[in-house]
Amino acid sequence: MPTDPQHTTLLPHALEFKSTTFSVPVLILGSNDAVNIKLQLQDKIQLAPEFFKNSPLILDLHELNKQDLDIDVSSLIALLRSLALLPVGIRGATTVQLQQAIELGIPANSGTNQAAIETSKAQPEPHQVTASEAEPSYIAVSTTLITQPIRSGQRVYAHGDLIVLAQVSAGAEIIAEGNIHVYGTLRGRALAGVQGNEDARIFCSDLQAELISIAGTYKISEDLTESVRNHPVQISLQNNTLTIIDL
Amino acid sequence: MARIIVVTSGKGGVGKTTTSAAIAMGLAKRGHKTAVIDFDVGLRNLDLIMGCERRVVYDFVNVINGEATLNQALIRDKNCNQLYILPASQTRDKDALSQEGVGKILDELKKEFKYIVCDSPAGIERGAFLAMYYADDAFIVTNPEVSSVRDSDRMLGILSSKSRRAEQNEEPIKEYLLLTRYSPERVKLGEMLSVDDVQEILSLHLLGVIPESKSVLNASNSGTPVILDEKSDAGQAYADVIARYLGESRPHRFIDEKKGLFGKLFGGK
Ligand SMILES: Nc1ncnc2c1ncn2[C@@H]1O[C@H](COP(=O)(O)OP(=O)(O)OP(=O)(O)O)[C@@H](O)[C@H]1O
Ligand SMILES: [Mg+2]
Numbered sequence: 308m309p310t311d312p313q314h315t316t317l318l319p320h321a322l323e324f325k326s327t328t329f330s331v332p333v334l335i336l337g338s339n340d341a342v343n344i345k346l347q348l349q350d351k352i353q354l355a356p357e358f359f360k361n362s363p364l365i366l367d368l369h370e371l372n373k374q375d376l377d378i379d380v381s382s383l384i385a386l387l388r389s390l391a392l393l394p395v396g397i398r399g400a401t402t403v404q405l406q407q408a409i410e411l412g413i414p415a416n417s418g419t420n421q422a423a424i425e426t427s428k429a430q431p432e433p434h435q436v437t438a439s440e441a442e443p444s445y446i447a448v449s450t451t452l453i454t455q456p457i458r459s460g461q462r463v464y465a466h467g468d469l470i471v472l473a474q475v476s477a478g479a480e481i482i483a484e485g486n487i488h489v490y491g492t493l494r495g496r497a498l499a500g501v502q503g504n505e506d507a508r509i510f511c512s513d514l515q516a517e518l519i520s521i522a523g524t525y526k527i528s529e530d531l532t533e534s535v536r537n538h539p540v541q542i543s544l545q546n547n548t549l550t551i552i553d554l
Numbered sequence: 555m556a557r558i559i560v561v562t563s564g565k566g567g568v569g570k571t572t573t574s575a576a577i578a579m580g581l582a583k584r585g586h587k588t589a590v591i592d593f594d595v596g597l598r599n600l601d602l603i604m605g606c607e608r609r610v611v612y613d614f615v616n617v618i619n620g621e622a623t624l625n626q627a628l629i630r631d632k633n634c635n636q637l638y639i640l641p642a643s644q645t646r647d648k649d650a651l652s653q654e655g656v657g658k659i660l661d662e663l664k665k666e667f668k669y670i671v672c673d674s675p676a677g678i679e680r681g682a683f684l685a686m687y688y689a690d691d692a693f694i695v696t697n698p699e700v701s702s703v704r705d706s707d708r709m710l711g712i713l714s715s716k717s718r719r720a721e722q723n724e725e726p727i728k729e730y731l732l733l734t735r736y737s738p739e740r741v742k743l744g745e746m747l748s749v750d751d752v753q754e755i756l757s758l759h760l761l762g763v764i765p766e767s768k769s770v771l772n773a774s775n776s777g778t779p780v781i782l783d784e785k786s787d788a789g790q791a792y793a794d795v796i797a798r799y800l801g802e803s804r805p806h807r808f809i810d811e812k813k814g815l816f817g818k819l820f821g822g823k
Pocket of ligand 1: 563565566571572734736767768
C-alpha cells in the first residue's frame with residue numbers, strides 16, 4: 308500500500324527507528340549430531356538455567372560448513388526452542404540453510420562474516436566426514452553468567468569465560484577454560500584457563516580465595532599477602548608465576 | 555496457596571526443632587491452619603517440644619506405608635486448634651521415608667493446610683534431603699559460629715541445586731536466615747560471630763535473631779513452644795520472625811547487649 312506522506316504526518320507520533328547494538332550469545336556448532344548437541348546444550352543450561360531461559364541466540368554454522376557437515380536447520384531450531392532458547396539470527400549458513408531459516412522467521416545475521424556459503428562447493432568426500440566426526444564435537448558458548456551465590460560444595464565449569472555476579476563461598480569451586488570475573492567476594496577456589504590458556508585472568512572485587520589458579524599454576528590462601536587479601540584484584544600469569552595486582 | 559517451609563541447617567543441635575515448633579505455633583496463632591512434620595525419623599523430638607508425646611498413635615512412616623491415614627496420624631495441638639503435628643517414628647530407621655511417599659503426603663496436606671513446616675534432621679543425608687526437596691521457603695537456622703555458618707552455606711547450595719524447584723527450573727526456594735542462640739555479650743568478647751559477620755558470609759535475608767535464652771529450656775521442659783511465653787525474649791523474637799515472614803516490618807531486637815540498670819536510667823548507646 309502506497310503511503311500518503313500528508314496523511315501520516317498528521318497522525319500522532321507512534322514510533323521511531325533507532326540503531327542499537329546488543330550483545331547476544333552466539334552458538335557455534337562443531338558437530339551436526341543432534342543428540343550430542345542436545346545433551347551438551349542441556350549441560351550448559353544446567354550451569355546457569357536463569358541465564359539461558361528465553362535467551363536470544365545467534366546460530367553460527369560456519370565451523371560446520373567448513374567441515375562440510377550439513378545440518379537440518381528447521382529441526383535444529385525446533386530443538387533450540389524446545390530448550391527455551393530463542394534463535395534470532397543465523398550466520399555462516401549455506402544458501403539452502405539460510406532459506407530454511409528465513410522461512411522460520413530467522414534472518415541472516417552476517418555481521419563481519421561472509422555471505423552465504425555455496426552448497427555446490429561443499430560436496431563432502433566420504434572419508435573426510437568420518438575423520439571430522441571422529442574428532443570430539445564441541446559447542447562454544449562464549450560466556451557463562453551466574454547471578455546466584457555459589458555455595459560451599461557447589462562446582463561450576465565454564466567452557467569459555469565465567470562471570471559471577473554474586474559471591475563464591477568458601478568450599479565452592481569455579482572453573483573456566485577462559486577468564487573468571489567475580490563481582491562479589493571470592494572465598495572459594497577459582498581456576499581459570501584450565502585447558503592451558505596462560506593468558507586467562509581472574510578478576511574479583513574482594514579476594515579471600517582458598518585457592519587461585521591459572522593454567523595449572525596456583526596459589527593457596529596462605530600464599531596471599533596482606534597487601535592483596537580483601538582487595539579488588541586482577542590475577543594473571545607472568546613468567547610462570549601468578550601476579551596479583553590491585554584493580 | 556499452601557506453602558511448604560523447611561527448617562534446616564546442616565549442623566546439628568542449632569535449634570531447628572525449637573524453631574519449627576515456635577514458627578508453626580506462631581503461624582497457627584495468627585489464624586493460619588498449619589501442620590508441622592518431624593522428619594527426624596529414629597530420634598523423635600518434635601512431639602516432646604510440642605508436649606504431645608503421650609498422644610502419638612501413628613506416625614509419618616505409618617502413613618507413608620499405608621498403615622494409617624493422614625487424619626489418624628495428625629495430632630491436634632492442645633493449645634491451638636489451627637495446629638496439627640505429624641510425629642516421626644522412633645522405631646524405624648531413616649530409610650523408611652521414600653521421596654514419592656513424602657511427596658504424596660505433602661500434596662494431601664496442601665489441600666487442607668496453609669503452611670506445612672518440615673523440621674529437618676541434621677546433616678545433608680537422605681532425611682535432610684527429603685525434608686527440603688519439596689520446599690517453597692527455607693528457614694536456615696544458624697548459630698553464630700564458623701562451623702554452623704559453613705554448614706548452612708552448604709545446605710543453601712543443596713537447596714539451590716537439588717530441590718524440586720531447582721530440578722524443574724521453577725522459581726528458586728525463598729531462603730531466610732534465622733540466627734539463633736545469639737549472645738551479644740559473647741559477640742563482644744569475640745567468642746561468637748556478630749550478625750554482620752554472618753550476614754557478610756551468607757548474604758541472605760535476615761528474618762530474625764533469636765537470643766540465647768533460658769526460656770527455651772523451660773519451654774521444652776513444659777512441652778509448650780517458646781513463642782507462647784510472650785514475656786520471654788526468645789518468645790518475642792520468634793513472634794517478630796512470624797510478623798516479618800508475613801510481610802510486616804519489625805525492627806531487629808536482641809542484637810545489642812542488654813543494658814544494665816545504669817544504662818537504662820541514663821540512656822545512650
Ligand atoms: N535460643 C536458644 N536459647 C537457648 N537454648 C536453645 C535455644 N535454641 C535451642 N536451644 C537448645 O539447644 C538444643 C538443641 O535445640 P534443638 O533440638 O531445637 O536443635 P536441632 O537443630 O533441632 O537439633 P538436631 O540437629 O539434633 O535435630 C536444645 O537443648 C535447646 O533447648
Ligand atoms: Mg531437631
